Amino acid sequence: xxxxxxxxxxxxxxxxxxxxxxxxxxxxxxxxxxxxxxxxxxxxxxxxxxxxxxxxxxxxxxxxxxxxxxxxxxxxxxxxxxxxxxxxxxxxxxxxxxxxxxxxxxxxxxxxxxxxxxxxxxxxxxxxxxxxxxxxxxxxxxxxxxxxxxxxxxxxxxxxxxxxxxxxxxxxxxxxxxxxxxxxxxxxxxxxxxxxxxxxxxxxxxxxxxxxx
Amino acid sequence: xxxxxxxxxxxxxxxxxxxxxxxxxxxxxxxxxxxxxxxxxxxxxxxxxxxxxxxxxxxxxxxxxxxxxxxxxxxxxxxxxxxxxxxxxxxxxxxxxxxxxxxxxxxxxxxxxxxxxxxxxxxxxxxxxxxxxxxxxxxxxxxxxxxxxxxxxxxxxxxxxxxxxxxxxxxxxxxxxxxxxxxxxxxxxxxxxxxxxxxxxxxxxxxxxxxxxxxxxxxxxxxxxxxxxxxxxxxxxxxxxxxxxxxxxxxxxxxxxxxxxxxxxxxxxxxxxxxxxxxxxxxxxxxxxxxxxxxxxxxxxxxxxxxxxxxxxxxxxxxxxxxxxxxxxxxxxxxxxxxxxxxxxxxxxxxxxxxxxxxxxxxxxxxxxxxxxxxxxxxxxxxxxxxxxxxxxxxxxxxxxxxxxxxxxxxxxxxxxxxxxxxxxxxxxxxxxxxxxxxxxxxxxxxxxxxxxxxxxxxxxxxxxxxxxxxxxxxxxxxxxxxxxxxxxxxxxxxxxxxxxxxxxxxxxxxxxxxxxxxxxxxxxxxxxxxxxxxxxxxxxxxxxxxxxxxxxxxxxxxxxxxxxxxxxxxxxxxxxxxxxxxxxxxxxxxxxxxx
Numbered sequence: 184x185x186x187x188x189x190x191x192x193x194x195x196x197x198x199x200x201x202x203x204x205x206x207x208x209x210x211x212x213x214x215x216x217x218x219x220x221x222x223x224x225x226x227x228x229x230x231x232x233x234x235x236x237x238x239x240x241x242x243x244x245x246x247x248x249x250x251x252x253x254x255x256x257x258x259x260x261x262x263x264x265x266x267x268x269x270x271x272x273x274x275x276x277x278x279x280x281x282x283x284x285x286x287x288x289x290x291x292x293x294x295x296x297x298x299x300x301x302x303x304x305x306x307x308x309x310x311x312x313x314x315x316x317x318x319x320x321x322x323x324x325x326x327x328x329x330x331x332x333x334x335x336x337x338x339x340x341x342x343x344x345x346x347x348x349x350x351x352x353x354x355x356x357x358x359x360x361x362x363x364x365x366x367x368x369x370x371x372x373x374x375x376x377x378x379x380x381x382x383x384x385x386x387x388x389x390x391x392x393x394x395x396x
Numbered sequence: 397x398x399x400x401x402x403x404x405x406x407x408x409x410x411x412x413x414x415x416x417x418x419x420x421x422x423x424x425x426x427x428x429x430x431x432x433x434x435x436x437x438x439x440x441x442x443x444x445x446x447x448x449x450x451x452x453x454x455x456x457x458x459x460x461x462x463x464x465x466x467x468x469x470x471x472x473x474x475x476x477x478x479x480x481x482x483x484x485x486x487x488x489x490x491x492x493x494x495x496x497x498x499x500x501x502x503x504x505x506x507x508x509x510x511x512x513x514x515x516x517x518x519x520x521x522x523x524x525x526x527x528x529x530x531x532x533x534x535x536x537x538x539x540x541x542x543x544x545x546x547x548x549x550x551x552x553x554x555x556x557x558x559x560x561x562x563x564x565x566x567x568x569x570x571x572x573x574x575x576x577x578x579x580x581x582x583x584x585x586x587x588x589x590x591x592x593x594x595x596x597x598x599x600x601x602x603x604x605x606x607x608x609x610x611x612x613x614x615x616x617x618x619x620x621x622x623x624x625x626x627x628x629x630x631x632x633x634x635x636x637x638x639x640x641x642x643x644x645x646x647x648x649x650x651x652x653x654x655x656x657x658x659x660x661x662x663x664x665x666x667x668x669x670x671x672x673x674x675x676x677x678x679x680x681x682x683x684x685x686x687x688x689x690x691x692x693x694x695x696x697x698x699x700x701x702x703x704x705x706x707x708x709x710x711x712x713x714x715x716x717x718x719x720x721x722x723x724x725x726x727x728x729x730x731x732x733x734x735x736x737x738x739x740x741x742x743x744x745x746x747x748x749x750x751x752x753x754x755x756x757x758x759x760x761x762x763x764x765x766x767x768x769x770x771x772x773x774x775x776x777x778x779x780x781x782x783x784x785x786x787x788x789x790x791x792x793x794x795x796x797x798x799x800x801x802x803x804x805x806x807x808x809x810x811x812x813x814x815x816x817x818x819x820x821x822x823x824x825x826x827x828x829x830x831x832x833x834x835x836x837x838x839x840x841x842x843x844x845x846x847x848x849x850x851x852x853x854x855x856x857x858x859x860x861x862x863x864x865x866x867x868x869x870x871x872x873x874x875x876x877x878x879x880x881x882x883x884x885x886x887x888x889x890x891x892x893x894x895x896x897x898x899x900x901x902x903x904x905x906x907x908x909x910x911x912x913x914x915x916x917x918x919x920x921x922x923x924x925x926x927x928x929x930x931x932x933x934x935x936x937x938x939x940x941x942x943x944x945x946x947x948x949x950x951x952x953x954x955x956x957x958x959x960x961x962x963x964x965x966x967x968x969x970x971x972x973x974x975x976x977x978x979x980x981x982x983x984x985x986x987x988x989x990x991x992x
Contacts, residue, residue, distance in 0.1 A: 223600065226598060227519060245637060325640055325645065329646070335644075
């Protein structure tokens with residue numbers, strides 16, 4: 184498409200030089216003391232994470248209102264969540280091991296840890312679906328019990344974001360396998376890592392909110 | 397990697413209609429947003445005229461309309477629910493789909509890269525997607541008028557339990573669900589946009605353009621985007637809960653013991669006030685999302701037409717930053733009579749009165765800018781002056797609404813309607829008109845017709861004041877909102893004639909906007925050609941050719957050596973010094989010739 188080719192050449196001219204300082208020439212390359220010290224895509228990711236945090240703040244504040252209200256009836260903690268949480272945290276570990284391997288130039292280990300992270304991420308999602316079906320079987324629906332309703336909404340919205348994270352990871356994995364430019368792959372990987380750790384941290388917050396508050 | 401020549405950039409012009417329509421060029425996307433917003437505004441305006449017709453002549457039969465809306469207007473007469481449906485879609489379309497989109501999406505997209513000396517936005521693909529999702533959201537919300545049951549009747553504010561119960565009224569079934577989907581789509585598009593604008597403004601400024609040399613317009617876009625980024629997600633959260641209450645039988649908002657018709661509703665434990673908190677946590681910042689970029693656009697047009705620096709450049713920036721922060725802690729003033737704890741209401745009253753300060757200071761800076769200026773009274777400047785006037789007068793009513801004790805009398809009356817139409821509808825629209833007449837030559841290489849512009853201005857100014865100031869008076873008399881036939885109430889008998897007059901004037905006011913739309917589209921083809929800097933302005937968009945090519949500048953990007961407000965300074969034969977000119981003295985009180 185001429186349009187994206189045009190923008191490819193725009194980006195090339197701008198020089199994705201990765202020298203750590205951006206802005207200046209409007210080309211986000213070439214350090215100037217007017218430059219903003221964060222790379223555009225990283226800033227974009229942080230802004231996105233802020234908006235996701237605000238979304239969950241809205242959801243969480245509603246939870247607090249109901250939790251402290253008169254109609255609260257707690258539901259039992261679904262045991263499978265222990266495993267799901269462990270799996271998600273483990274995926275963060277494999278992600279960091281992948282980062283270390285990439286830094287040391289070990290391509291094979293990097294790919295292995297990427298694959299492991301992907302497997303664990305999917306395992307988490309499957310585990311969430313299992314948790315949901317277990318709850319439905321035991322009579323906890325989105326209607327009827329407000330704690331149950333919040334469980335479905337909070338884990339559902341988190342799950343949707345995690346699915347997008349898995350898709351992002353698949354893109355990273357494909358790029359790693361296709362051996363495209365190592366530098367740009369690494370930069371994208373770092374952005375993904377931030378997103379993934381954010382989602383894992385968010386999960387911990389949600390579980391504590393739902394069951395330890 | 398070697399930088400490619402800049403020449404091949406604009407030789408690769410976009411050919412083929414697919415590439416042009418799905419262009420990632422910010423200028424195309426900005427125009428797409430603008431035109432779509434104009435169309436939505438026309439639709440929203442038509443809906444308001446239908447409402448005014450009902451209010452002036454209730455019970456009247458309009459057979460033609462009865463054919464378009466057979467469900468809502470049997471025999472051509474409007475049912476009360478149909479009126480409320482019109483009101484809901486009118487409010488939603490105008491506040492969200494027109495005003496929130498046209499400033500940042502339309503003018504922001506077009507001007508931000510040009511005014512900061514960048515080739516395009518930071519994320520052009522995301523930008524393109526945001527427009528098409530916006531368009532989809534527009535189509536979805538209009539669809540709500542035509543689905544079975546019609547449009548929702550719960551207003552743009554969609555309070556539960558009404559909005560949460562499909563059985564609670566016509567339009568509350570499919571119509572309300574479609575409405576929620578439209579809002580959700582819009583939120584996604586808007587967040588994609590704000591992310592782009594903030595990133596671009598921070599990371600892609602050209603050499604020499606530090607934050608304090610940015611045009612006020614850019615600060616306005618930045619402030620609005622930050623508010624949007626923080627508050628739209630909370631509306632999304634509220635929408636998710638509402639959707640669950642409607643479709644998943646949960647009870648986030650729906651309390652127990654409700655009876656609709658003769659049926660007990662199977663919900664319990666929900667909290668309707670929770671919706672109001674979540675909604676207004678977004679809903680109040682929303683008005684600043686709309687007005688601050690309008691203020692920014694107005695500041696640019698003002699600057700070029702007073703031929704001297706804008707008074708209080710830094711003060712204005714600090715005002716907008718304080719508005720961003722304060723706007724997040726005033727939302728309770730929409731809830732004074734909702735059952736909210738009155739002590740909490742008192743706190744919100746204090747913060748609300750506080751936020752009047754930066755808005756007022758901004759207006760005072762504008763007025764101070766006019767003091768002893770060689771004012772150029774052209775059509776854009778007329779709309780700037782109109783903006784200042786309308787926002788000031790409309791804002792005064794806000795003191796009575798923001799104070800909890802007086803709001804008790806005025807809540808849900810036409811005093812509120814008059815107030816927000818002046819401050820949130822007409823003032824931003826005046827900003828939009830000023831910006832359109834002003835930047836039209838840059839965007840399209842032609843001037844709009846200025847005679848038509850003047851007629852448009854005077855009809856709009858006088859019409860707005862008449863219609864919406866009268867509404868303040870009606871509200872004091874007790875005329876209620878959200879009511880399709882007030883003729884039966886004895887306390888409004890004294891104003892019934894004035895009510896009809898307001899409807900007639902509002903039809904004239906709406907018709908004047910047809911003049912604007914005609915002028916806009918006619919001038920695209922037949923306007924006087926203008927490819928220079930007709931306003932003799934300093935900002936960077938005027939340093940490139942008209943219309944700007946892909947990549948915005950044919951050669952290298954400009955370098956900035958000064959702030960944008962060096963007007964009234966000698967520069968050869970000119971009295972202004974564009975931002976990319978070095979070596980001459982500056983009027984920036986913080987600028988230093990060694991900086992250049």
